[in-house]
Amino acid sequence: MTLTQFVAKNTFRNRRRSILTIISIGVSLLLLTLMMTIWRAFYIDSGPPESALRLITRHRVSLTFALPMAYREKIRAIPGVVNVAPENWFGGRWKDDKPENFFPQFGTDPEEITKVYTEWKIPPDQFQAWIHDRTGALVGRTLVNKHGWKLGDRVILQGTIFPTNLELTIRAIYDTDDPNAASVMYFNQKYVYESVKYMKDQVGVFAIRVDSPEAVSRVARAVDDTFRNSPQPTKTETEKAFGLSFIAMLGNVKAFILGISLAVVFAILLVSANTMAMSIRERVREVAVLKTLGFTRGGILALFVGEAMSLALVGGILGALLATFLVRAIAESGQFFGPGLRVTFPTMLVALVVAAFVGFASAFLPSYRASSLNIAEGLRHLG
Amino acid sequence: MAIPISYNVRNLRLRLGATVMTALGIALTVAIAIFIMALLSGLQQAFMTTGNPLNVMAMRKGSDSELSSIISREQFGVIKALPGLAKNSQGDPLASGEMMVAIVLPRSDGTGETNVSVRGMSPVGFELRPEIKLLEGRWFAAGQREVVVSRSISKRFANAGMGNTLQFGKGSWTVVGIFDGAGTAHDSEIWADVNQMVTDFDRPVFSSVVMQASDAVAADALSNRLSDDQRLKLDGMSENSYFAKQTKSGAAIKFVGTLVAIIMAIGSCFAAMNTMYAAVAYRGREIATLRVLGFSRPSILTSFVLEALLISLVGGLVAVILMLPFNGLTTGTSNQVTFSEVIFQMRMTPAVIAIAMMFAAIMGVLGGVAPAWHAARQNILAALRG
Numbered sequence: 231m232t233l234t235q236f237v238a239k240n241t242f243r244n245r246r247r248s249i250l251t252i253i254s255i256g257v258s259l260l261l262l263t264l265m266m267t268i269w270r271a272f273y274i275d276s277g278p279p280e281s282a283l284r285l286i287t288r289h290r291v292s293l294t295f296a297l298p299m300a301y302r303e304k305i306r307a308i309p310g311v312v313n314v315a316p317e318n319w320f321g322g323r324w325k326d327d328k329p330e331n332f333f334p335q336f337g338t339d340p341e342e343i344t345k346v347y348t349e350w351k352i353p354p355d356q357f358q359a360w361i362h363d364r365t366g367a368l369v370g371r372t373l374v375n376k377h378g379w380k381l382g383d384r385v386i387l388q389g390t391i392f393p394t395n396l397e398l399t400i401r402a403i404y405d406t407d408d409p410n411a412a413s414v415m416y417f418n419q420k421y422v423y424e425s426v427k428y429m430k431d432q433v434g435v436f437a438i439r440v441d442s443p444e445a446v447s448r449v450a451r452a453v454d455d456t457f458r459n460s461p462q463p464t465k466t467e468t469e470k471a472f473g474l475s476f477i478a479m480l481g482n483v484k485a486f487i488l489g490i491s492l493a494v495v496f497a498i499l500l501v502s503a504n505t506m507a508m509s510i511r512e513r514v515r516e517v518a519v520l521k522t523l524g525f526t527r528g529g530i531l532a533l534f535v536g537e538a539m540s541l542a543l544v545g546g547i548l549g550a551l552l553a554t555f556l557v558r559a560i561a562e563s564g565q566f567f568g569p570g571l572r573v574t575f576p577t578m579l580v581a582l583v584v585a586a587f588v589g590f591a592s593a594f595l596p597s598y599r600a601s602s603l604n605i606a607e608g609l610r611h612l613g
Numbered sequence: 614m615a616i617p618i619s620y621n622v623r624n625l626r627l628r629l630g631a632t633v634m635t636a637l638g639i640a641l642t643v644a645i646a647i648f649i650m651a652l653l654s655g656l657q658q659a660f661m662t663t664g665n666p667l668n669v670m671a672m673r674k675g676s677d678s679e680l681s682s683i684i685s686r687e688q689f690g691v692i693k694a695l696p697g698l699a700k701n702s703q704g705d706p707l708a709s710g711e712m713m714v715a716i717v718l719p720r721s722d723g724t725g726e727t728n729v730s731v732r733g734m735s736p737v738g739f740e741l742r743p744e745i746k747l748l749e750g751r752w753f754a755a756g757q758r759e760v761v762v763s764r765s766i767s768k769r770f771a772n773a774g775m776g777n778t779l780q781f782g783k784g785s786w787t788v789v790g791i792f793d794g795a796g797t798a799h800d801s802e803i804w805a806d807v808n809q810m811v812t813d814f815d816r817p818v819f820s821s822v823v824m825q826a827s828d829a830v831a832a833d834a835l836s837n838r839l840s841d842d843q844r845l846k847l848d849g850m851s852e853n854s855y856f857a858k859q860t861k862s863g864a865a866i867k868f869v870g871t872l873v874a875i876i877m878a879i880g881s882c883f884a885a886m887n888t889m890y891a892a893v894a895y896r897g898r899e900i901a902t903l904r905v906l907g908f909s910r911p912s913i914l915t916s917f918v919l920e921a922l923l924i925s926l927v928g929g930l931v932a933v934i935l936m937l938p939f940n941g942l943t944t945g946t947s948n949q950v951t952f953s954e955v956i957f958q959m960r961m962t963p964a965v966i967a968i969a970m971m972f973a974a975i976m977g978v979l980g981g982v983a984p985a986w987h988a989a990r991q992n993i994l995a996a997l998r999g
Contacts, residue, residue, distance in 0.1 A: 479947035
């Protein structure tokens with residue numbers, strides 16, 4: 231019987247208690263991993279490498295104001311700019327108002343948009359079919375899977391912002407590495423311009439691709455300077471920053487995530503401490519025997535801490551694994567429109583470290599008291 | 614005969630450490646549930662109580678938001694002449710052509726900028742909303758670059774206090790008054806003169822027309838007439854129902870909040886179960902003695918479930934007390950309809966507290982049932998022998 235075996239046997243001496251503790255800690259760590267994953271996706275993840283070369287230009291005052299199409303060529307003339315594509319949010323209703331039937335739809339220039347979003351994978355024949363069909367649509371793979379569409383299907387969008395309905399035919403499907411990023415529908419904006427006269431040559435935002443990461447801030451400044459004093463001034467920021475501005479609108483998301491994470495860690499601490507205290511209390515006589523055999527105080531402390539940490543780590547692994555499945559399910563469901571939502575190895579590692587720390591901290595006080603017990607009194611203890 | 618509750622209370626006091634820790638764990642879960650419910654309750658309050666029942670709104674047919682609606686001046690002229698409109702003391706019809714715009718303002722706590730709604734109206738607009746009272750300063754004067762803001766906005770955004778200047782459109786606007794939004798959706802709005810806004814934003818059209826009917830019957834008739842008129846191509850609705858629809862902004866909070874609360878509840882249930890199992894194991898001989906004395910199995914079951922319930926109710930109470938300071942806290946989130954920030958107060962209503970305590974009770978009962986069952990069914994002789 232080695233020391234590790236001894237610790238392992240003791241960890242599961244009361245199987246029901248250990249399993250309940252593991253489940254409790256596992257569930258809490260699932261939540262913590264979820265929180266950390268969301269934090270990472272929002273604030274740390276920088277998106278696919280192609281995203282680093284993209285900027286979004288919108289009207290300085292509000293996203294609800296349009297920019298003139300004439301800006302496009304002026305932006306293209308700025309050194310460092312490789313491609314400029316307009317994006318017009320259509321906001322149409324498909325089938326009904328239920329949240330699961332909602333998806334982003336943009337009117338754009340089919341030929342140039344694929345040069346801006348270079349990470350899209352579209353089969354060449356489908357791409358040709360799309361650019362030659364004025365009423366054709368390009369749809370992301372995740373969206374297609376979610377609604378069971380296939381090439382050639384008709385999709386009708388009722389205009390809620392613009393007084394027209396669009397009857398689109400799916401001509402092309404794009405794939406991306408991150409399934410979260412493949413949940414948008416694009417179509418030719420000329421279709422909207424023909425139906426809604428007052429929207430002609432009005433653009434919601436411009437998506438810009440630059441030639442190098444160094445050009446990003448220079449181009450952003452240059453674009454805004456060009457239009458600073460015109461009737462429609464612009465605000466240009468990286469694609470990442472643009473996405474973050476929507477999240478910031480939700481409220482103090484950072485505080486919320488931090489608050490929940492703290493509450494969860496504290497709750498795990500309580501659960502683990504409770505279990506260890508119960509476990510140690512019923513073994514007072516055993517501790518006395520161990521001391522008689524020659525185990526030092528430090529040794530006994532290490533045994534108990536080891537037990538607590540093992541329990542917590544098993545719970546942690548369970549929680550992190552469950553979180554991975556949950557997050558993957560959310561990503562594939564297409565409910566969450568944003569790239570980067572996945573549980574990475576560093577995130578899982580952090581969860582395990584937290585688990586180990588909780589195990590350590592929760593066992594410390596009861597173990598210390600147990601290890602400093604007077605041998606004779608311990609042997610006398612009736613437990 | 615039932616086992617007296619004092620037995621349970623005394624036992625809880627005996628193993629105080631475990632009791633406290635379990636209760637605290639449940640308290641944390643309930644606290645999170647209260648937080649989410651208070652947020653949703655506040656959002657609900659902001660939208661459900663907005664609008665005068667006699668007020669009717671007209672928007673372009675098919676628009677679900679003032680932001681996306683356009684009404685021309687000609688249409689406004691026709692609307693003003695419709696029968697059933699109340700008149701003010703000067704004999705003018707109470708109809709206000711309004712323009713909704715979303716501008717970007719930085720928050721005063723430095724957490725970034727967000728969209729804020731600006732509602733352009735004519736002075737008639739004040740008469741349409743008598744429940745909104747001025748707290749400081751005065752209403753803006755027609756034709757001037759002046760605005761009035763809600764008290765919540767003056768505190769939440771930088772440079773939005775009395776006398777400050779806001780920058781939007783083609784220049785600066787002075788804040789000349791602060792009004793009390795009375796917990797309605799108007800708490801999230803800045804009001805300005807509609808004609809000034811028209812020139813600033815180059816939009817010679819209105820977003821909506823808000824009008825007051827002479828009585829409730831006329832209000833219904835007006836709504837229907839507006840929707841049915843083929844020339845006008847408008848939708849008429851009561852102001853109440855327009856704002857009530859905006860409660861869907863809370864959908865994201867509800868989803869995430871419910872998910873978090875359920876996950877934590879599962880964790881707490883297992884923790885409570887753990888504690889109760891330990892209690893049952895520790896008191897094996899006691900339980901056997903109770904059985905010998907004549908207490909039936911159901912009474913043992915009930916007793917232990919009650920003990921778990923006691924712990925969880927204490928936890929629930931602690932949570933309620935912990936969360937009380939949050940009651941009335943002003944916060945904001947994004948309104949999916951106006952695409953701007955909606956400011957509201959967190960509200961811990963009696964309903965919220967009741968649901969929270971029920972939540973705690975359910976966790977306690979669920980956590981206590983299995984160990985209690987185990988206690989009730991244990992073999993008396995084996996337990997007595999230890």
